[in-house]
Amino acid sequence: MSIDVLYGTESGNAEMAAEEIVAALGDGRAVDLQDLDPDDLTSSAVYLVLCSTYGDGELPASAQPFVDALQAKRPDLTGVRYAIFGLGDSSYAESYSLGGNQLAECLDAQGAARFGDFGRHDASSSDDLVASAVAWAETALADVATAAA
Amino acid sequence: MTLQVAVVGSGPAGCYTAQALLKALPGARITLVERLPVPFGLVRYGVAADHQGTKSVTRQFERVLSHPDVTFVGNVEVGTDVSLEVLRSSFDAVVIATGLDRDRRLGIPGEELPGVVASGRVTRWANGHPDACPAPPLLGRSAVVIGNGNVAIDVVRLLAKSPSDFAGSDLPAVVASALAAARIEEIVLVGRRGVDQARFDPAMVKELTRIGGATFDIPSISTAAVSPHAVSLRHLGEHQPRGDRVTVRFRFGWSPLRIEGDARVEKVVFADSTGAEHSVATETVVSAIGFAGPAALVPDEAPAESGRLDAGLYCVGWARRGPRGTIPEARTDARHVAGVVAADLKGRGPIPGRADPYRCFAALPATDLAGWHAIDRHERATAADGRVRNKITDRRALLRLARPHLNHLEGEPA
Incomplete structure (x- = not known):
């Protein structure tokens, strides 16, 4: 089972968290969503997806081309498994963490199956992003392993 | 010989440039030269005090500064404490990331x-x-x-x-x-x-x-x-x-x-x-x-489009584009300019007979990353009244905490 840690980022925080997850797991690779074709998503991998929020609840720049392609191609993602982690800033209560929600909705609409908890990190909290993201990834992967056993 | 790149300024443009250079030029050594004893420029001194979420990019920048191939040299103002010419003769490339601070x-x-x-x-x-x-x-x-x-x-x-x-x-x-x-x-x-x-x-x-x-x-x-x-x-x-x-x-x-x-x-x-x-x-x-230009160290009519000002001299961020754009735009810009620097250096290699890069700071009361971390620990530990940090606002007090010392940067690192 290969692990791809996908990220959609604007300021690089989601990229850092993805790279630190790969380092902590000692497995997988971090992939910027802007470098990924939705047709390449496969049921033989598991995807850990991190996505930030930009502006007034929009997708971050590096997730936008992926979502555009997803909506244009409408690939059948049945059998594709992913867990999602949204990054946001509760200073902007109206739009907090909406980028991750949007991305999850787009993947779900194509039939992908979500596993694990919906992870969140609030940049205005004192929680460490990397520690939160690594803990989320480890728990989510343990859930997949249990489900597969 | 190891490639040596100096980045002048440790605000968002400087830190993102160092981050991008680590990827684009693996093995090169990057030195961030900052005029204050503390890093992060506008993230620390421009982003509003009640926007800690926006300031959270410092988590990434700390990771850059702590990378074994990166050195932070604080309390050194290029153009005053050390000239740009000396810096250019000591490093294979110099990237100006000083931003703009004139209203x-x-x-x-x-x-x-x-x-x-x-x-x-x-x-x-x-x-x-x-x-x-x-x-x-x-x-x-x-x-x-x-x-x-x-x-x-x-x-x-x-x-x-x-x-x-x-x-x-x-x-x-x-x-x-x-x-x-x-x-x-x-x-x-x-x-x-x-x-x-x-x-x-x-x-x-x-x-x-x-x-x-x-x-x-x-x-x-x-x-x-x-x-x-x-x-x-x-x-x-x-x-x-x-x-x-x-x-x-x-x-x-x-x-x-x-x-x-x-x-x-x-x-x-x-x-x-x-x-x-x-x-x-x-x-x-x-x-x-x-804010208004011109940027410090960048000539007025500089051909800044590619970020290359001269052989081995570059500019990035607001020093390149003018005072527009947010932190994510500084990241995009830094990746672009780091790509130009990397391509040039891969083609050219280190300057033959280049001086030891740290000799130019040797006589200066420079501070280092440990000094910033001492300031950071103190500011966090003494925070009161619901604050996350008790910012030290006096330069001498910052320097006392950072303990500048002479000559501690001597010698070219392995």
């Missing part, structure tokens, strides 16, 4: 009156910048903020919030007491353009609904107006707290004509699109109309 001027009569201050000075003061804190702005019970960008909104939040609203921020105690003593009751935010052309992010306007005790006076906006700015202002109008502690009035389409007063500012006169004059009585004026 753009209004250019109207009365701008020199006491009580008129530019937003760069205000935000540096409110962020505890050692150069700004000895001279706090003169604040009165009323303020006019001229400008329609995110910094203007930052200034409105700073002036309109009550002391308890700053919980979770790193607003320095001296700034908080000065603001509390001013007891500001009325703020008028004036933009030259119309609502739909305003420059602030709509999310920043919606955030204002959280200022307790404030009333927002918003000009009536046609329900047909669907621009994100119009929508955010209607949202603010509908969800505002309607308190009686402070009133914030939005005015659009007014251009400032002159500032009047005897010993200090007394009023600002504006003209609307019909030419009719509007006079606003006030004790304080903050102009928030952006």
